[in-house]
Amino acid sequence: MLKVHIDFFAYQDQTILEDISFTVAKGEHLALMGESGSGKSTLLKVIYGLLHLENGTISWGKNQNLGPNYNLVPGESYMKYLSQDFDLMPFTSVAENIGQHLSVFEQETHEQRIQELLELIELEAYAETKVKNLSGGQQQRVALARVLAQEPEVLLLDEPFGHIDNFKRNTLRRNLFPYLKKKGITVLTASHDPNDVLPYAEQTLVLEQGKVVAHQKTKKLYKSPPNYYTASLFGEVNKIPIKLLKAYSEIDKSVLIYPHELQVSDTTGLKVEIKNTYFKGNSYLNEAEADDETVLYFNTQKRLKSGDTVFLNVSLETINKRLSIEQGANT
Missing domain, CATH: 3.40.50.300 (P-loop containing nucleotide triphosphate hydrolases)
Structure with a gap:
């Protein structure tokens, strides 16, 4: 050893x-x-x-x-x-x-x-x-x-x-x-x-x-x-306030979300406007902005156009998992 x-x-x-x-x-x-x-x-x-x-x-x-x-x-x-x-x-x-x-x-x-x-x-x-x-x-x-x-x-x-x-x-x-x-x-x-x-x-x-x-x-x-720095070494990552993802949440913290963990919806979720789209071979990496000017990155199989509006969602399981990591690091 x-x-x-x-x-x-x-x-x-x-x-x-x-x-x-x-x-x-x-x-x-x-x-x-x-x-x-x-x-x-x-x-x-x-x-x-x-x-x-x-x-x-x-x-x-x-x-x-x-x-x-x-x-x-x-x-x-x-x-x-x-x-x-x-x-x-x-x-x-x-x-x-x-x-x-x-x-x-x-x-x-x-x-x-x-x-x-x-x-x-x-x-x-x-x-x-x-x-x-x-x-x-x-x-x-x-x-x-x-x-x-x-x-x-x-x-x-x-x-x-x-x-x-x-x-x-x-x-x-x-x-x-x-x-x-x-x-x-x-x-x-x-x-x-x-x-x-x-x-x-x-x-x-x-x-x-x-x-x-x-x-x-x-x-x-x-x-x-455990932190943004570590996650960013593996690739693109978002640091998103929980209240932005779940408006009903009383937790004033942010969570780390990889682009592939954000799911697109046409009707419900966090509303964002597409700013740029980058072809990655088997998918597209989209750069978007929420109403509060938070910039987010997420993946799609189809190309989205600049100016398009979509809604983003992330599972509660993912949010709770990332929160538990932060709590564990602080205990």
């Missing part, structure tokens, strides 16, 4: 991380989410041992990560870190870049292992291509294969698909994360993309200004976000 406890971590007299504690079981996948500058990358660097931690401890089983003040070469032998800087050998081939990180004691299996990783990252046809001739996305895939070469026990991924085109990103995710699960590798993925998180991470930890603001099983966190 990976155990992380950080009282605080400061850099040049500025506190970057504060009061962070969590555990990740062997073979489990934890996602780190947060806006840019929230501390995701710094947290991964501290865990890996690139940055010295004075006020806290990082351990894997019985082994404690000692950091750069104790290790001449940063990082622990059981752990690999894929940063946003690829650190590849540009004048050697893709296969050579991967093979360099294989054990010298297992020469007879090198070709088989290189082929397995080339298939995983879908670069079999580029095995003999020099890395300097690859695109940024292809180089990122080679960097991924390199950190997987010796099958680490713990893998730290910092925006692992940031340079990869969407059509390749989807297949790579579906190749990579089940592969890591099958191998029993513990994974921490820092990402701002919910598509990296929702289908694959068992739990998600949300950082804001270096502090943990949410930590839950991923599905539960999505369905029951």
Whole structure:
């Protein structure tokens, strides 16, 4: 089990991380989410041992990560870190870049292992291509294969698909994360993309200004976000006064409602006027405004026109669920 406890971590007299504690079981996948500058990358660097931690401890089983003040070469032998800087050998081939990180004691299996990783990252046809001739996305895939070469026990991924085109990103995710699960590798993925998180991470930890603001099983966190910031990391979200949705309500609070949770009616509900409509492929995202100038976003299958008037409803079950989360957070 990976155990992380950080009282605080400061850099040049500025506190970057504060009061962070969590555990990740062997073979489990934890996602780190947060806006840019929230501390995701710094947290991964501290865990890996690139940055010295004075006020806290990082351990894997019985082994404690000692950091750069104790290790001449940063990082622990059981752990690999894929940063946003690829650190590849540009004048050697893709296969050579991967093979360099294989054990010298297992020469007879090198070709088989290189082929397995080339298939995983879908670069079999580029095995003999020099890395300097690859695109940024292809180089990122080679960097991924390199950190997987010796099958680490713990893998730290910092925006692992940031340079990869969407059509390749989807297949790579579906190749990579089940592969890591099958191998029993513990994974921490820092990402701002919910598509990296929702289908694959068992739990998600949300950082804001270096502090943990949410930590839950991923599905539960999505369905029951504790605050607007957390919900917004998964996509568009509305913060709507309950009295606007249910005029008879005596509760003076707002609830978080995703666009797909608002249902359209022609006759009853919250009256809104369409301002803009955005085509999303299999649906439309509509921007509308209520009489009190509250702006709302909701989905429809058919395109609505600017100036159209419709009525929006949300189930009492959804409202009560979101209210219970807020009450639980305040107790």
